[in-house]
Amino acid sequence: MRNWWKILAIILLVYTVVAGFLIEVPKQVILYESIRNLYFHVPMWFSMIFLFLLSVIYSIKNLSSGSIEEDNKAVELVNVGIIFGVLGTLTGSLWAKFTWGAWWTNDVKLNGSAITMLVYFAYIILRGSLEEEEKRARISAVYNIFAFVLLIVFIGILPRMTDSLHPGNGGNPGFNNYDLDNNMKMVFYPAVLAWILLGMWIYSLRLRMRRIKSKLIK
Amino acid sequence: MPLLSLVIFSSFIVEYEVKVKHTVQLGKGSAYEYSIVSICITFALNSARMVSAILELLKKDLVSEFRFKISLNSIFLYVVATIFIVYLIFNQLEDLKSWVALYWIILVFASLNASMNSFRLESGRQFFYYYGLVKAAPLILSKLIFNSLLILVIAFLSFGLLSLLIGNPIENIALFLLILALGSIGLASILTLIAAIASKTSQNSSLTAILAFPILLPTLLISIKGSMLCGLGFGWEECQTYIYSLGLIYLIILALSLILFPYLWRS
Numbered sequence: 344m345r346n347w348w349k350i351l352a353i354i355l356l357v358y359t360v361v362a363g364f365l366i367e368v369p370k371q372v373i374l375y376e377s378i379r380n381l382y383f384h385v386p387m388w389f390s391m392i393f394l395f396l397l398s399v400i401y402s403i404k405n406l407s408s409g410s411i412e413e414d415n416k417a418v419e420l421v422n423v424g425i426i427f428g429v430l431g432t433l434t435g436s437l438w439a440k441f442t443w444g445a446w447w448t449n450d451v452k453l454n455g456s457a458i459t460m461l462v463y464f465a466y467i468i469l470r471g472s473l474e475e476e477e478k479r480a481r482i483s484a485v486y487n488i489f490a491f492v493l494l495i496v497f498i499g500i501l502p503r504m505t506d507s508l509h510p511g512n513g514g515n516p517g518f519n520n521y522d523l524d525n526n527m528k529m530v531f532y533p534a535v536l537a538w539i540l541l542g543m544w545i546y547s548l549r550l551r552m553r554r555i556k557s558k559l560i561k
Numbered sequence: 562m563p564l565l566s567l568v569i570f571s572s573f574i575v576e577y578e579v580k581v582k583h584t585v586q587l588g589k590g591s592a593y594e595y596s597i598v599s600i601c602i603t604f605a606l607n608s609a610r611m612v613s614a615i616l617e618l619l620k621k622d623l624v625s626e627f628r629f630k631i632s633l634n635s636i637f638l639y640v641v642a643t644i645f646i647v648y649l650i651f652n653q654l655e656d657l658k659s660w661v662a663l664y665w666i667i668l669v670f671a672s673l674n675a676s677m678n679s680f681r682l683e684s685g686r687q688f689f690y691y692y693g694l695v696k697a698a699p700l701i702l703s704k705l706i707f708n709s710l711l712i713l714v715i716a717f718l719s720f721g722l723l724s725l726l727i728g729n730p731i732e733n734i735a736l737f738l739l740i741l742a743l744g745s746i747g748l749a750s751i752l753t754l755i756a757a758i759a760s761k762t763s764q765n766s767s768l769t770a771i772l773a774f775p776i777l778l779p780t781l782l783i784s785i786k787g788s789m790l791c792g793l794g795f796g797w798e799e800c801q802t803y804i805y806s807l808g809l810i811y812l813i814i815l816a817l818s819l820i821l822f823p824y825l826w827r828s
Contacts, residue, residue: 406824461775468771472762482761485821489754490776492817496810497779 355537387431394424402484414480618703676752680760697823732794744784
């Protein structure tokens, strides 16, 4: 059973969707039923950060070993991470329209996510402008590490300096204080795992495609 | 300076460890070689060598910039022309927020222009010549110092010019200048590593901007928030968080540049 985690991913995703839409949720003013978006919006960001973190680890490995294989892994993880980032932005935007009344607000976390996207689009552009394989691997690895560390600093420092509409910032109560009751936890944690596993699955498929492509070119 | 020496010290400790390991592996080390005294002597020699290498590289950069004045002059002309346009539009600017925003926008673009070509002489054909001559650490440190000095000069120059032409609504000028200095050193150090990355590609100039802007934002936003507070007349108490976080970011950038640049240099 090498692929047990894929089966687990399917089961958990089905559970997330079915239970996420059916299980009882706490009634909150303004939020109402849109609170169910918690199972989709928040795990997207968790998965994205997880994938980018893995990508940075592969970039470090690439710098120490210089193998192209690590670089392939890093870039595919970034690609999948960008997909999750876009999905997180879309679900967040939808949620913001229903609760805050606008598709996009001038919120620290929103700006942080926009900057994250910009950094990784820049990473993709940087890769596009380098042709030699080993050089591309090394230089983009350097950029990946540099950008990720500063991004973490940005995400870590800035929200503490300004207010945010998000729960847990600027005087708003956090979800884990009292909003996230046991019913919701029962769906939320499996949902996080499910989306991360799905991300890893897409990543492994993309990695295999990339390997086959490079073999065909050779 | 103490900061710099600390960084140099730690990098040499690491280097020495590697050397010791290497000699042990080859089996030609003796007990004497690893005594503390020898470590101290090696460290002193190495750091002296390092400092002299940095100074030499800095001198080379300064001399070549002053000999071919085009790039320096074009940067200063850029700053003066931009500020003159701002003056023609505003004449007198009382609003603090617009003033600070204008100032930092001018500074960011000017420093981008200034540092864009900082690895111009080290790329292309001359690269192999330099590669044989200098190590990575002194090179990146000398570039960092050079760019920081240049951008500091630009920052103070544009502050003076802006104050002269459109007025100066800043209340706490001393603290503003401190934040200015820290912020521009931070900008300079980020831009230096990004310029090193971009110099390895074919589209140098456009890529520097694309790569640098998202990464510059933390430093920039913190400096802007800090300078807004100074402009309103707040003192050290209110601004210290911003100053400490600027210092922290600067340390992180410095460490990352020292760790990552050797990999760029090798390729």
